[in-house]
Amino acid sequence: MADLTVPLIVVAVLIVLAWLGMYLGWRARGRRQGALPAPPAVPVDLGPASLTAEVAYVATTLAEKPLERVVARGLGIRGKATVAVHPEGIVLAIRGTDPVFLAAERIESAGTGTFAIDRVVERDGLAVITWRLGDTLVDSYLRPLTGSAKQAIIAAARSLTPASVTSDTDIPERNDPSGIS
Known part of the structure; x- marks a missing residue:
């Protein structure tokens, strides 16, 4: 069991780093696109859906x-x-x-x-x-x-x-x- 501790820690650290990288990348993309306007609100008086x-x-x-x-x-x-x-x-x-x-x-x-x-x-x-x-x-x-x-x-x-x-x-x-x- 002791011989598996180091590889398990390395794998756990790699998984955490991968998730952190994805999270930071998603946030950075969101900041870059922050200038995009919000789509307009759905009007309350829409005609019937076709x-x-x-x-x-x-x-x-x-x-x-x-x-x-x-x-x-x-x-x-x-x-x-x-x-x-x-x-x-x-x-x-x-x-x-x-x-x-x-x-x-x-x-x-x-x-x-x-x-x-x-x-x-x-x-x-x-x-x-x-x-x-x-x-x-x-x-x-x-x-x-x-x-x-x-x-x-x-x-x-x-x-x-x-x-x-x-x-x-x-x-x-x-x-x-x-x-x-």
Whole structure:
């Protein structure tokens, strides 16, 4: 037993250092993104939802940088969520956080994606909504819990965008995993 004490202490110290490094990195990223504004509060007078779907919220990243997670303002936590599309915009209610409102005029495009952060799925398995958080363009990645919900979410989000957004090729970087350099 005594011959295992030193290796156990070394392993315990390494585990504590790894957790400390992750914690400090998360806090530093949050500070760097501190200038990002909070998404607007969900309006109380929203029109009826044209679509409500349960999804797995994967991440929100800086646009065209699917490995740069946005952790500020409650967008950094992965979890189950509800997406509701209203005439005024999209309400993204991630369990355990305050709902996020993506105003219709802030939504730039919608399409599909294959990967974000540490989640890789089948080709085009994620719904991606590109929107403006203040002056910063971001992508929110959603994994619908049912097969038909992905296209319904994309179509409903596109109905809120300018008419020029019509195809999945509007977001090519999100569709091609070979695009990571």
